[in-house]
Amino acid sequence: MADGKARRSRVPGARFGADRPAGIGIVGCGNISRRYVQGMRRFPQLRVVGCADVVAELASRLAAESGIEAYSSIDALLADPAVDVVVNITPPFAHASVSIAALEAGKHVYVEKPIASTLAETGAMFEAAARGGLLLGSAPDTFLGSAGQTARAAVDAGAIGEPIGATAFVRHSKAELWHPDPTFLFRPGGGPALDLGPYYVTELVNLLGPVQSVAGFSRIGAPIRTVTAPNRRVDTIEVTTPTHAVAVLRMASGAIVSTMLSFDVWDSHLPFIEVYGEHGTMSLPDPNGFDGDVCVHTHDAESWTVLDPVLPPSGASDDTSVQMLRGLGVADLVDAIDGEPHRASAALARHVLEVLEAVDTSSRTGAVVRVASTVDRPAPRIPIPEEARS
Ligand SMILES: NC(=O)c1ccc[n+]([C@@H]2O[C@H](COP(=O)([O-])OP(=O)(O)OC[C@H]3O[C@@H](n4cnc5c(N)ncnc54)[C@H](O)[C@@H]3O)[C@@H](O)[C@H]2O)c1
Structure with missing residues (x-):
C-alpha cells in the first residue's frame, strides 16, 4: 500500500483484505x-x-x-x-x-x-x-507517508551519521482564517502543543526514538482570537490554553531537540524540522503532510541533495491537498489486526501526548520534567538492511 492504492491481497488467516474489507x-x-x-x-x-x-x-x-x-x-x-x-x-x-x-x-x-x-x-x-x-x-499517521519514510530510511542508512540534535518549528495553522469553529484549538486539549505538536514529535520519535525529558516555557499570546473564516460559527474566542511555547527535548538516544510551538508566530522563515548529524544536516517538509522533499547536506558536499523518495508520494487527484491520504493510519490499524506491525499505535500517541503535556508542566513548575513512558521507534515501512547502513 505504498501510495495508498496498493493492493492488499488476502493472505491466509487474515481477517481483512480487498475481498473482505x-x-x-x-x-x-x-x-x-x-x-x-x-x-x-x-x-x-x-x-x-x-x-x-x-x-x-x-x-x-x-x-x-x-x-x-x-x-x-x-x-x-x-x-x-x-x-x-x-x-x-x-x-x-x-x-x-x-x-x-x-x-x-x-x-x-x-x-x-x-x-x-x-x-x-x-x-x-x-x-x-x-x-x-x-x-x-x-493519529498522526503522516510519518507513514513518503517524506517521513524517506527521512527514516536515510537516518537508518547513516546518511547524516549519528544524530546529535534537531530543531522543530510548530507553526500556526491560521485556523481562524478557515475553520468554521476553531474554539477547541484555543481551549485545554488544543493549543499548538496538542493540536500540531503531535505531527512534529511523532516524526522526531520516528527518526530519533523516544523522548526522555522536557524543559519548556509557555504562555498565552493574544488573549482573544478573532475568527474571520467565511463560513464561521463564532466571531471571537477567549484563549484559555498556552499558544506560544519553546521547549528542549532530550531524547533517550542523547540527541537534543529545540522546538518552538506557536499560534502567535504568523509568519517566519524557520524550517519545519531539521536533524543535525555528525556528518550532515537533513531537512524535512511539513510533518502535517504525507509528501514533500527530504533534503540532505553532508559536510563535504557543496549543496543540498533532494533524496529519492523510498515510497511514491500520495499523488495528484482532484484534491491536491497534502491531507489527501488521511486514512493511512486506519489502514495501518487494520493491517495490524491481521498481524502486521502497528505503527500509528496508541502507545506511540500516548508517549507523544506525555511529552507535549510536559512542555506546559515544565513551564508552570520551572522543573525539567522526566517522561515516564517510553516507546520503540515505529517499524519502518521500508526497512534498511544491516549491510546497507553506514
Ligand atoms: N480540521 C482539520 O484540518 C484537522 C486536520 C487533522 C486532524 N484534525 C483533528 O480531527 C478532529 C476533528 O477536527 P475537526 O476540525 O473535524 O472538528 P469539528 O469541530 O469540525 O468536527 C468535530 C465533529 O464532532 C462532533 N462531535 C462532538 N462531540 C461528539 C461526540 N461526543 N460524539 C459524536 N460527535 C461529536 C461535532 O458535532 C462535530 O461535527 C480533531 O481531533 C482535530 O484535531 C482536524
Missing part, C-alpha cells in the same frame, strides 16, 4: 471528515460503512455527499455488526469518551490527535482496549 464507522462529521472519507477510499482493505454525529444533521449531510449510511445516533453506529473499526474524529475533549464507548461495544478504534485531551484520560482507553482484546490506534 474492514467496515469503518466514522464518529464526528465535522471539518476533516470529508478528507477521511476520500482518503480511506484509496485503501482496498477499508470500506466506509456510515457515520454519526451528536448533531444528526451533520451526519446526514456527510452521508448524502458520500453515499454512506447516516446512523440516527452514536449508539446505533456502535450496535451495527457491519462496523469493525470506529474512526473517532470528534474534537479532543470527546476523544476518550467516544473511544471508550466504541471499545466497549467491541470495535477497534482509530482516534484523531491528540489521543486524548489529557494524559490522565488515556489510562481508561488502554484498559478498555485490553479488556476487549481490541486495537487502539491514533
Whole structure:
C-alpha cells in the first residue's frame, strides 16, 4: 500500500483484505471528515460503512455527499455488526469518551490527535482496549507517508551519521482564517502543543526514538482570537490554553531537540524540522503532510541533495491537498489486526501526548520534567538492511 492504492491481497488467516474489507464507522462529521472519507477510499482493505454525529444533521449531510449510511445516533453506529473499526474524529475533549464507548461495544478504534485531551484520560482507553482484546490506534499517521519514510530510511542508512540534535518549528495553522469553529484549538486539549505538536514529535520519535525529558516555557499570546473564516460559527474566542511555547527535548538516544510551538508566530522563515548529524544536516517538509522533499547536506558536499523518495508520494487527484491520504493510519490499524506491525499505535500517541503535556508542566513548575513512558521507534515501512547502513 505504498501510495495508498496498493493492493492488499488476502493472505491466509487474515481477517481483512480487498475481498473482505474492514467496515469503518466514522464518529464526528465535522471539518476533516470529508478528507477521511476520500482518503480511506484509496485503501482496498477499508470500506466506509456510515457515520454519526451528536448533531444528526451533520451526519446526514456527510452521508448524502458520500453515499454512506447516516446512523440516527452514536449508539446505533456502535450496535451495527457491519462496523469493525470506529474512526473517532470528534474534537479532543470527546476523544476518550467516544473511544471508550466504541471499545466497549467491541470495535477497534482509530482516534484523531491528540489521543486524548489529557494524559490522565488515556489510562481508561488502554484498559478498555485490553479488556476487549481490541486495537487502539491514533493519529498522526503522516510519518507513514513518503517524506517521513524517506527521512527514516536515510537516518537508518547513516546518511547524516549519528544524530546529535534537531530543531522543530510548530507553526500556526491560521485556523481562524478557515475553520468554521476553531474554539477547541484555543481551549485545554488544543493549543499548538496538542493540536500540531503531535505531527512534529511523532516524526522526531520516528527518526530519533523516544523522548526522555522536557524543559519548556509557555504562555498565552493574544488573549482573544478573532475568527474571520467565511463560513464561521463564532466571531471571537477567549484563549484559555498556552499558544506560544519553546521547549528542549532530550531524547533517550542523547540527541537534543529545540522546538518552538506557536499560534502567535504568523509568519517566519524557520524550517519545519531539521536533524543535525555528525556528518550532515537533513531537512524535512511539513510533518502535517504525507509528501514533500527530504533534503540532505553532508559536510563535504557543496549543496543540498533532494533524496529519492523510498515510497511514491500520495499523488495528484482532484484534491491536491497534502491531507489527501488521511486514512493511512486506519489502514495501518487494520493491517495490524491481521498481524502486521502497528505503527500509528496508541502507545506511540500516548508517549507523544506525555511529552507535549510536559512542555506546559515544565513551564508552570520551572522543573525539567522526566517522561515516564517510553516507546520503540515505529517499524519502518521500508526497512534498511544491516549491510546497507553506514
Ligand atoms: N480540521 C482539520 O484540518 C484537522 C486536520 C487533522 C486532524 N484534525 C483533528 O480531527 C478532529 C476533528 O477536527 P475537526 O476540525 O473535524 O472538528 P469539528 O469541530 O469540525 O468536527 C468535530 C465533529 O464532532 C462532533 N462531535 C462532538 N462531540 C461528539 C461526540 N461526543 N460524539 C459524536 N460527535 C461529536 C461535532 O458535532 C462535530 O461535527 C480533531 O481531533 C482535530 O484535531 C482536524
